[in-house]
Amino acid sequence: MKIEIQDLRFIYPTGLEALKGISLTIEAGEQVAIVGQNGAGKTTLVRHFNGLLQPASGSVLIGDWDVKKYSVAKLASRVGYVFQNPDEQLFSRDVLTEVTFGPKNLKYAKEKIDELVKRALSLTELTDKTETNPYDLSPTWRKMVALASIIAMDTPIVIFDEPTTGQDAVNVARIANVIAELRKEGKTVITITHDIDFCAENFERVIALSKGQVLLDGPAREILGQEEILAQTYVDPPQLTRLGKRLGLKETVRNQEEFLNSL
C-alpha cells in the first residue's frame, strides 16, 4: 500500500516545530530505513502514519485514506506500528493475549486469527513463551513480543521504531529475519534505526532526516556514500563503506559481499 506525504508540518503543544514541511512517497512493498540524529523528528513522522498524531498542515495518505478522516483504530487495519519502547506498548497478562489483541480487534475470522498468531509467534521464536507475562521476560524478548503483536495484525504497512536499539546480536538477526519475511510477503516496511550496519544490510532505500526536514532520500548505496552530508545529522556510514572509500574503491559498498567483490 502506497504512502503519500505532502508538505507535512507538525508542532508540539510546547511550541516546538518537529516537522517542517516533509514530502515523501513510499511505494507499496518498499523497504525503507529512516535515519537521523536524536530529535530529528523520525518518531513524530511515523506517528502520523497511524493517526497517533494529526498534521498541523499538509496531508498524509495511506492508500486512498487521508489520515485526518480516519481514527487510529481504523488506520490500525492498514498500518502496524511497533513502538520504540515496548514498555509503552505491552499491557496484557500473557504473551498469547498480547499477540491476539490486535487481530481480534480487526475482527478477522477465528481461524485466521489463530493462524496469524501462530505464525507471528513462530517468526519471533516465542512459541514456548505464550503463557509468560511480558513483564517477566527480558527486555530483548519483550521487544520480540512487541514485534509479534504487530505482525500478527497482518497489515500491509509495518513500521518499526528503533527495533535494534539495545538488542544483542542474536536478536538483531531475529529482527532482520522478521523483516526479510515481511518483504517476501510484499509488505511495506518502514524502519527507524540508528544501527547503520543494520540499515545497510536490510534496506534498499534510505531517508535521512535532520531537524524536521528530509536531508537525503534515495537508494541505500547512494545515500550511504554521502559521508559529509550524513555528518550533518550525526550519521556515520558503515565502517566497510568508509574503508572502501579510503581504499579508493569506485563503487560505494554496503556489506561484506559487495566489499569483497569490488576488491
Next chain:
Amino acid sequence: MHERLSFHIKRDSVIHKLNPLTKLTLILALILISFTSPWYWTPHVVLLLAVIPLSGLGRVFPEFFKAATRLILPAAGFLFLMQAFFQPIGEEVIFKFYFLDITQESLMFAFRNAMRVFVMISAFTLFLLTTHPSELMSDLTRRGLPGQFAYVIISTLQILPQMQAKAQTIIAAQRSRGLDTESTFLKRAGSVLPLVGPLVFGSLVEVEERAIAIEARGFTSKNSKTSLHEIPDPSFEKTIRWALLMLVILSIAANLWLS
C-alpha cells in the same frame, strides 16, 4: 516520550518565585479562613478576591479555569445538591421534590459549604500549578522535614499525573492495535476495563523501580545531604507568613467569640 510528572506549569511569575513554604502558608491560610470565619460570605470573597486573582498573577489562569470548571465545579455542585436536599434544618419550605424538602436555610448552608470546598480544592490546584513538587520537598526537608515524609507527600502529589500519563500511553498502544475508543459512550466505558489491569500493575512495577533508584542514591543514609538548588527565602516572605498566621488566628478567635 515527554511525560508530565506533576501538574506544575513552568512559567515566570511572581507566584512561581515565592518560596514554597510561603505559598503553602498562603493557601492554607485562605482555606482555614474560609472554613472558620463567622461571616457568611467569606469563602465567596476569598475565591473572587484572592484565589482567582492569584491565578492570574501566577499566569496560570487558563489551566486554573479548566481544572475549576471540569473538576472542581462538578464536585462542589454535587456536594451542594446533597446538602441542600438532605440537611434537615429550617422551617419554611421553598421547594418540594417528591419527599425532599428544600428550605431557605438548607440552601444557604449548602451554598456556603460547597463554596468552602471549592476554595479548598481550587487553592490547592493553584498551589500545584505554580510549585514544582521537588522544589517544595527540597525546601521542606531543608527546614527539617524527614525524608520519608517528603517521599510520601511527593509520591501522592505525583500519582495522579503519573497515572494520567500512563493511561494515555496505554490508550495510544491499544488504539494502535485497533481498539475503538472513540465511538459510543458504552463502548468507551467498556474500553476502560482492559486499561485497569495494566495501569495498576504498571504502577506497582514503577513503585519498585523508584524505591531501588532512590536507595541507590543513599536515601536512608544518615549523613546530612546537600542540595544542588538553592531556594531563596527573603526576609519579607517571613513577615508575610507571620501576617497570614495572625489572620488565621483572628478568624478562629472571631469564630469562637461569636459562637
